[in-house]
Amino acid sequence: MTHHNEMHTRGPVIRTVGLTRHYTRNKQTIEAVRGLDLEIAPGELVAFLGPNGAGKSTTLRMLTTLIAPTAGTAEVAGFDVIRDRAAVRRSIGYVGQGNAAGHQYRGRDELISQARAHGLSRGDARARSEELLEAFDLTEHADRPVSQLSGGQRRRLDVAIGLVQEPAILFLDEPSTGLDPQNRVNLQEQVRRLNAELGTTIVLTTHYLEEADALAGRVIVIDHGRVIADDTAAALKSALGDLVSLDFGSAGDAMAGAAGADRIPGAHVTVDGSNVSVRAPFGRDAAPGLVADLAAAGTPVTRMEVVGPTLDDVFLNLTGRSLRESDDTTDTSDAVDAAGEHEGEAA
Numbered sequence: 001m002t003h004h005n006e007m008h009t010r011g012p013v014i015r016t017v018g019l020t021r022h023y024t025r026n027k028q029t030i031e032a033v034r035g036l037d038l039e040i041a042p043g044e045l046v047a048f049l050g051p052n053g054a055g056k057s058t059t060l061r062m063l064t065t066l067i068a069p070t071a072g073t074a075e076v077a078g079f080d081v082i083r084d085r086a087a088v089r090r091s092i093g094y095v096g097q098g099n100a101a102g103h104q105y106r107g108r109d110e111l112i113s114q115a116r117a118h119g120l121s122r123g124d125a126r127a128r129s130e131e132l133l134e135a136f137d138l139t140e141h142a143d144r145p146v147s148q149l150s151g152g153q154r155r156r157l158d159v160a161i162g163l164v165q166e167p168a169i170l171f172l173d174e175p176s177t178g179l180d181p182q183n184r185v186n187l188q189e190q191v192r193r194l195n196a197e198l199g200t201t202i203v204l205t206t207h208y209l210e211e212a213d214a215l216a217g218r219v220i221v222i223d224h225g226r227v228i229a230d231d232t233a234a235a236l237k238s239a240l241g242d243l244v245s246l247d248f249g250s251a252g253d254a255m256a257g258a259a260g261a262d263r264i265p266g267a268h269v270t271v272d273g274s275n276v277s278v279r280a281p282f283g284r285d286a287a288p289g290l291v292a293d294l295a296a297a298g299t300p301v302t303r304m305e306v307v308g309p310t311l312d313d314v315f316l317n318l319t320g321r322s323l324r325e326s327d328d329t330t331d332t333s334d335a336v337d338a339a340g341e342h343e344g345e346a347a
């Protein structure tokens with residue numbers, strides 16, 4: 001299969017320079033996105049990871065031409081999001097947080113007609129639609145009008161509609177929100193397949209660490225409208241390193257343990273009573289030697305635990321806040337204005 005949209009560039013498919021978006025609310029300026037410089041190459045699978053309100057959706061909405069930047073520029077598929085809006089739109093697929101499917105149509109018809117509208121042959125459109133209905137547990141609901149589907153079923157149909165179009169570049173805004181774990185797995189599989197088999201460039205937003213971790217080749221961590229980290233999940237995590245927790249028989253032994261741990265390259269050591277925590281790249285590899293040395297010195301470790309870093313640890317290290325916590329807190333403060341410009345979000 002080939003793409004139906006030719007791009008007129010060979011460089012990055014997405015490039016932003018100083019991309020900025022402000023909102024004005026109650027005479028106050030909200031700097032939702034603050035000077036984003038990004039380059040995304042063809043075929044990349046990128047996750048924007050960040051808490052609620054970080055600016056992920058706003059970024060996606062600018063890249064998909066739904067809202068205009070306040071400042072800066074963005075090119076998608078080689079086209080400027082302001083000057084060549086129509087060309088950008090022809091090159092992309094987008095699944096927003098709202099609903100895409102028309103109410104009166106049956107799910108299957110909606111899928112097939114979207115596939116046809118994006119250039120698939122009648123046969124391919126049918127086959128691909130059935131495949132996606134199956135993948136998202138929608139087969140038995142496919143003949144019901146969309147208006148009669150539950151929130152979760154509609155969400156799955158929306159994601160399926162985004163995937164059926166087979167665009168060169170696909171934007172998914174929190175595609176897994178509202179999906180149960182099994183459907184999340186199905187979604188990830190479908191996204192991975194589009195990326196691998198068709199070379200589709202995929203940019204998705206998520207606040208699920210596990211999803212960014214499992215799915216994306218590249219994780220762009222966004223907080224307060226800025227990029228605070230941009231790398232593979234593996235690189236982000238290994239730069240932070242493992243957490244080694246050591247218990248000792250006494251606080252005195254722990255002090256000796258901390259002194260030993262300090263010699264591990266890149267170690268960040270904290271002591272709490274008779275416990276020593278060591279955060280260090282390759283901490284897992286250094287731990288056995290440290291334990292042996294301490295035993296030989298007469299200050300033995302009584303219990304050791306090694307925990308690999310998570311993306312949440314990465315976020316915590318960069319911001320001083322947990323991604324999960326900041327999620328909750330921002331959520332409440334934002335709730336007041338939730339009715340803003342957003343498309344009606346599925347409950």
Ligand SMILES: Nc1ncnc2c1ncn2[C@@H]1O[C@H](COP(=O)(O)OP(=O)(O)OP(=O)(O)O)[C@@H](O)[C@H]1O
Pocket residue numbers: 023024025030031032033050051052053054055056057058059207334340341342
């Ligand atoms: N239409 C709007 N009017 C005013 N402020 C807005 C509007 N849309 C978003 N904002 C504000 O801009 C900031 C960034 O919001 P945005 O939706 O881009 O974040 P997000 O990272 O996508 O979070 P979420 O996961 O909740 O969608 C937030 O402070 C939000 O309240």
